[in-house]
Amino acid sequence: MANIDTTTDAGGRGAGQNALGGDNYLTHGRGLKSWLFTLDHKRIGLMYLVVILSSFLLGGIFAMLIRTKLLSPGNSALMDANTYNQMFTLHGAVMIFLFIIPGIPAALGNFVLPLLLGAKDVAFPRINLLSFYLWVTGALIALGSIVTGAVDTGWTFYTPYSTTTNTNVIAMVAGVFVLGFSSIFTGLNFVVSIHKLRPQGMTWFRMPLFLWGIYGTAILQIMATPVLGITLLLLIAERALGIGIFDPALGGDPILFQHFFWFYSHPAVYIMILPAMGIISELVSVFSRKHIFGYTFIAYSSIAIAVLSFLVWGHHMFVSGQSLLAGMIFSFLTFMVAIPSAVKVFNWLATMYKGSIWLATPMLYVLSFLFLFGIGGLTGLFLGALAVNVHLHDTYFVVAHFHYVMFGGTVIAFLGGLHYWWPKMFGRMYNELWGRVGALLVFVGFNTTFFTQFVMGSQGAPRRSYHYVSQFQPYHVLSTIGAYTLAIGLVIVAVNLAHSLFRGRPAPANPWGGATLEWQTSSPPPHDNFPTTPVAGDPYDVEAWTYDGRIGGFVKKAPAGQPAAS
């Protein structure tokens, strides 16, 4: 950006400017207690952000240990086979249940959703806090299993292995059960908020697309998570009481467990990706300074994905002993769920067309998302095709596909959203240069790590393997180098953001030129979000805002004929 004037005009700005010095939600009430018992969605969102990023760090450490072990094909002094098995289980469980499922909805969603709605809070603030503490409880129980016998079942807990292993499956499963309730309550809160708290002027089809994404996610959380709950309860009963519903040794059916598990866990990947798509929809419009292209198609595609995602769980079971008939149905539906995702990608591209594209850090994450999610989505076609799936199932190809969608999609969008809303959260701008360097390193490191795994997988390397045939060593070494690069990139991102908290330039109310409601209040927002209840207009009317060099941010254009009203 050329010519950013960093001086802020302190006086006479009124609402909508930097509020670091004055009353804002961060200064509204002091002391630890005012945080721990807060009902303010913004504070709860921040607490979520802290614990979720800590989980990300923990899961990342497990990943680095795994990748380091895999530098050599044989035994390793770093860890033995059992420890390795526990490592990949913990990496999966922590990343999925603790980080990525609550990541965008609970952390970013909690902070942003009421702001986007022009509301003062979510519908049930106390349930919101309860949901946070359920998360904490669940996380403590689940991580407690590390001390009492870290689980080695893989995050999928397949029976009968999970009923016979001597590790502490019950603790992990009970923890995930509690986390499930946290997720359900978050979803419930968001659905009711979106239904009942929309401001004047915000019809369903004038909602920001991030809300559509969150709404789709919330439907999934509500409809799918209870099934996970009962599955885990039955698994606990299986281990503790020998109930015999999933354990073939007692006359049960292990394939039924897989149906139960994937009925939740497939929609769960859409719980992870839908809000990410919502973030991308916001960002691509703002940073192209152009109205989003094909709003209704993107909105409908979110709901289409949410519904279709319930119909495809069987594609995790193509080689597991599922019948041919079910395989055919699930394969077909799997291909159908690709369509709405493709539609979104095309719409985002069309939004960029003839735009005015600002390559700020969040936009770099958008471009990164389009690239990585493109690969992640297209490799889904390989896995959806039954005959090819037989070869690729349970190989590194699946690992790579999953990471391209979940990291390349969700985490990249999460980082983009974090950089986008960071000024609003803390009232500070981060260093743009380091932000970009971080984004670039993450992109390069990620591709090096996981693209190699596509090749390795299609060459036939089975996943979850402590030992591997030495033919695959070059791939593994390259992948590990990529993982280290990725880690360095993430450290740069973290340091840059943390640094900004203390040294960052005070952020203007609207640093990016967004037209959604959260940019119409000060950065950071006051305790009640808005001094007066705002009236919602078109959330993508970004052209109504113009850059004002004096404040380093965007201000609303004056009606024609008058000078800008800053």
Next chain:
Amino acid sequence: MRLGHELIGRLLGWASVQAEGGFWMPVQGSTGAVVVDRIFSLVLWVSVFFFVLIVSLMVFFVVRYRRRDARDEATPSPRHNTLLEVTWTAIPIVIVIVIFVWGFTAFLNLNVPPANSYEVLVTGQKWKWLFTYPSGHVDEDLHVSVNTPVSLVMTSEDVIHGFYVPAFRLKRDVVPGRYVKLWFRAVKPGEYQIYCTQYCGTGHSDMWAKVVVHEPGGFERWLEEASNFLKTMSPAQAGERLVRTRGCAQCHTVNGTAGTGPTFLSLFGHQVALEGGRTAPADEDYVRESIMEPQAKIVAGFQPVMPTFKGRLTDQEVTAIIEYLKTLK
């Protein structure tokens, strides 16, 4: 249809897939592999096309429409275009349906064995594979004849395992409590790797075995010879083999640690403490009785859970096992 597949396969197949294995796929060891690889390359080229399209448009837009001044505005352009939306919804639908149909029909073929196929019973257990041939011979590797359809009837003894031969593009989970079937026709003599792909615990990544594809006639010779291992091997060697392949090793270790049953190490010729305070000398008769009537004498500290091997092991085989036990000092 078939001709169409053939044609598309030829057109696309050359670049990414070769019979000897290429950048993406390993060597093609079976008829199924050829079919799978064709679909793989179709999907690959469709993906490459769309990926290049998306990324090059993205890069082009970024370069062409880059914001040079903070006040720059977007050039006015439509906010939606229903025709365009419908087009880019419909085209992918058509493409994925083609991929689905082809993938499914090939999958059906991979799953329905020809009537005349040669059946082998595959048993997965922690952590090895056992292959039982129609003659009753049990082996730790899968031996087959080239160009012969072989169907595998698979089950598991404990947890779920995954039977995977990358060169044959063949994979199926092996589930306890049920039989699943798979088949293939190997096209080239040689040795191919077998993995376990369904995570099954400590030794999951060691559950390797080989498919040995014999020249015509070679398989029969091998089976003949292998089945006669009692004659061709020394009794102790044969006994060792029986202990491994007939399930003894599942409960009885040979390294001194107790499993479900007592260890075999330093067993023969010593006194054995029995349940109820008695002892018995571990001689030929004791071992024979323990195999045929396992409940007759229970070793102190162990559960009486061993099934009888009456009718499952011949006299000669029991003798071989005894000879083997003698060597475990």
Next chain:
Amino acid sequence: MTGAHPEHLAHHFDTAEQQFESGKLGMWIFLATEILLFGGLFCAYAVYRSIHPEIFVYAHRFLDKALGAINTAVLICSSFTMAWAVRCAQLGRQRALVRLLVATIALAACFLGIKYIEYQHKWKEGLLWGKYFRAKLEQPAGPPTARPTPAPTPAFNPDERSLIPPAAEGPGGLAKRGPEPLLASSPGPPKDVQVFFAVYFTMTGLHGIHVIAGMIVLALMLVRATKGEFGPTYFTPVDLAGLYWHLVDLIWIFLFPLLYLIR
């Protein structure tokens, strides 16, 4: 805090109507999650019953139909008193509300008592789930069957199950392993009867836990009702507790015929 906001309305709602509707919608969504939670068990039921109908037909006879029917009636009555209680709360009939809540809780306790009798009976008979199933199932009356009595097997520790592979029979014999009609037609108890009791105990057990949870919630309502907290303008908690209680009834309405009235 804006000055014009009514005192007892949460600060983020504009009207009482909005707040009431939000609470109700939230509760209905919660009930939806309950449906799917039980849905898993109904699914397990459906799968096992449709594959092994003979197990269900055989084993349901061990359940006490009369007690089941009585319990159904008890829950329906409690639902009625609950619905009536909500009505009284809405109309501000304080004493009636308290009495009806007490009646509802008493009926719930009655339900649990009857359930306890049933469980105790099953426990005595050893009619339990998987690992603990130890009932000696009787041979049906009639001419002695050709079915061989199983050889007496020694005490068995299920945790140390045998890992011995089956006798190496050639795959030729495998063809006979198809679906055997022996179960449905042959006399004597079918195999895997314990599956029915696993389903029975998980379904009624989870339902029982919900009854207990419902009693706790109703007790809380009772405490608040005695303090006179509810009236025509504030009855949402009673209403929501009522919705939950009716759902518990609703699930039992399905459990009863599915478990007790099989034919």
Next chain:
Amino acid sequence: MSEGKHDAQRGVAATPVGHVVPFKVLAAVWGTLLAFTALTVAVAGVDLGRFNLEIALAIATLKASFVLLYFMHMRYDRPMNAIVFITALLFFMLFVSLALLDSHAYAPDLIPGYAPALPQ
């Protein structure tokens, strides 16, 4: 005031919310439910061929609808609440039907009575 202390307003002069169901309706529903319970027990004693399960389920569904419509006020409520509930039922049916479809298709592969860890 402390935020969200009260879930609903109380003692506020506002329009009353919710619908009061007449006692007669409640009592009638109660009677109907008990009658249907008796009916389903009676019907269970009669062999209706292959429709036993269907009839039992039909009666149960009828009873459940009465509870939903009157005891749970669905008839008088916002349609959205009913939509939520029906959506849950649809997802449940989807789950059961696909799981059933598959388990039926692979049932012939199961080894009958396989339960090695069970004491016989």
